[in-house]
Amino acid sequence: MNGRGLALGAWVGAWLGACLGATAAAQAIPAAAPSGPARFVLLQAGSLLAVPGQPAAREMTVVVKNDRIDRIAKGYLDDVPHSAADTVRVVDLRTRFVLPGLMDAHVHLHMQAGDTTRGQSPRRGRSAPLLSDRAVNAVVYGRRTLAAGFTTVRDLGSDEESIFATRDLFASGRVVGPRILASGSPISATGGHGDDTTVDGDLAGKRLMNGVCDGPAACMAAVRMQHKLGANVIKATATGGFSGEQSFESQFTLEELTAIVTAAHQLDLRVAVHAYTPKAIAEVVKSGANSVEHGFFVDDATLKEMKKKGVFLVPTLSAAFPPPFLGVKDPPSLKMRDEAKAFERAYAMGVKIAFGTDAGTFNHGENAKEFDLMVGYGMKPMDAIAAATVGTADLFGLSEQIGTLESGKVADVIAVTGNPLDTIAALHTIDFVMKSGVVAKENGIMHDGITYLPFGSDGPRRGR
Numbered sequence: 001m002n003g004r005g006l007a008l009g010a011w012v013g014a015w016l017g018a019c020l021g022a023t024a025a026a027q028a029i030p031a032a033a034p035s036g037p038a039r040f041v042l043l044q045a046g047s048l049l050a051v052p053g054q055p056a057a058r059e060m061t062v063v064v065k066n067d068r069i070d071r072i073a074k075g076y077l078d079d080v081p082h083s084a085a086d087t088v089r090v091v092d093l094r095t096r097f098v099l100p101g102l103m104d105a106h107v108h109l110h111m112q113a114g115d116t117t118r119g120q121s122p123r124r125g126r127s128a129p130l131l132s133d134r135a136v137n138a139v140v141y142g143r144r145t146l147a148a149g150f151t152t153v154r155d156l157g158s159d160e161e162s163i164f165a166t167r168d169l170f171a172s173g174r175v176v177g178p179r180i181l182a183s184g185s186p187i188s189a190t191g192g193h194g195d196d197t198t199v200d201g202d203l204a205g206k207r208l209m210n211g212v213c214d215g216p217a218a219c220m221a222a223v224r225m226q227h228k229l230g231a232n233v234i235k236a237t238a239t240g241g242f243s244g245e246q247s248f249e250s251q252f253t254l255e256e257l258t259a260i261v262t263a264a265h266q267l268d269l270r271v272a273v274h275a276y277t278p279k280a281i282a283e284v285v286k287s288g289a290n291s292v293e294h295g296f297f298v299d300d301a302t303l304k305e306m307k308k309k310g311v312f313l314v315p316t317l318s319a320a321f322p323p324p325f326l327g328v329k330d331p332p333s334l335k336m337r338d339e340a341k342a343f344e345r346a347y348a349m350g351v352k353i354a355f356g357t358d359a360g361t362f363n364h365g366e367n368a369k370e371f372d373l374m375v376g377y378g379m380k381p382m383d384a385i386a387a388a389t390v391g392t393a394d395l396f397g398l399s400e401q402i403g404t405l406e407s408g409k410v411a412d413v414i415a416v417t418g419n420p421l422d423t424i425a426a427l428h429t430i431d432f433v434m435k436s437g438v439v440a441k442e443n444g445i446m447h448d449g450i451t452y453l454p455f456g457s458d459g460p461r462r463g464r
């Protein structure tokens, strides 16, 4: 299809999506590929965990057609009926354990603790990356995250210019990376956890762009601004955190939180709220938010409410550990977490849990360490894997598209050596990654993932 056809197709798709009321998150996944020669990839799986939560099966073939799963077949297929122009490729994963692509509901791709940086964050008096560095970081860290088996991530707080550009780059296919649902700047009260603005120059302008707001009306405007800039989800910060200087007390009123959620839901955006302390978390749940991020000190009464309302806990157990390069021994944050045991209580009570790490406070690509913590604190390996596939898909509103390997779903598939249901650490070493039907990693080696056009070709017009 020529450039004009692609552009027209995208325009019609966007228009149809708008008319049919597709959710903001669902628009992150393009409609199925256009007609033309089909590309079949047959993944011969020694063990296949097609639907986490249900038992794995032996000796199966995942038939991938273009970017979708065509069907799951018993036994090892090495061909399928196809027309002359189609291509068929077999990938031998007979000694591997195959499962859906993993998802991390809480990352910050634009930076990583310990990065050397060229800029300064005056408010916090420490170095911070320049905008240009953040964009480059997000591409590199995104690729590392994909190599670690995470085919979809939710970025809850990266500078909006860099993260939306990176998300769109990966979505265009020019460079292969994880699917990103991005919040842009978090919505934060003045002086709150997410307020990174300086007090010189155009303060009002910076505040609006950076999601800083006080009072219900301003907070609705802040949500609408992130939506206007391109957010797929809204992140708000209701308390301080271990990485900030503020206290853990509430930073928004219930009225402000409710205004944020009302504005976001009206725009079909889900709301993730960073909160640590019981009173703040209770108000976050009351406000109608979709997930509590961190939630370390939540009380049982609020967990009961969360279960009743279907509000997710995104535990980010990794966030209890200070950045490794600081070399902190016996961190107080870990001691506090281990005493409060919010994750263990939530799991025992049957609260919905979605896998999320806060990667960026530690190395991108080491997201799977969170699995060790979840299982270490008593979660069954199957439930931990479900939290990172079925659970995250549910939280993102994308259960129809991703999270399991079933006919018609997007082909996000990974494979490991060993059985993660026996040894969760098998997820540390990812052998094979396919995202949207494109093989990104094979035999433990990443392809460069860049689309090259033939010399002199008038390639398809890409971008926004």
Ligand SMILES: [Zn+2]
Pocket: 106, 107, 108, 156, 157, 358
């Ligand atoms: Zn975070």
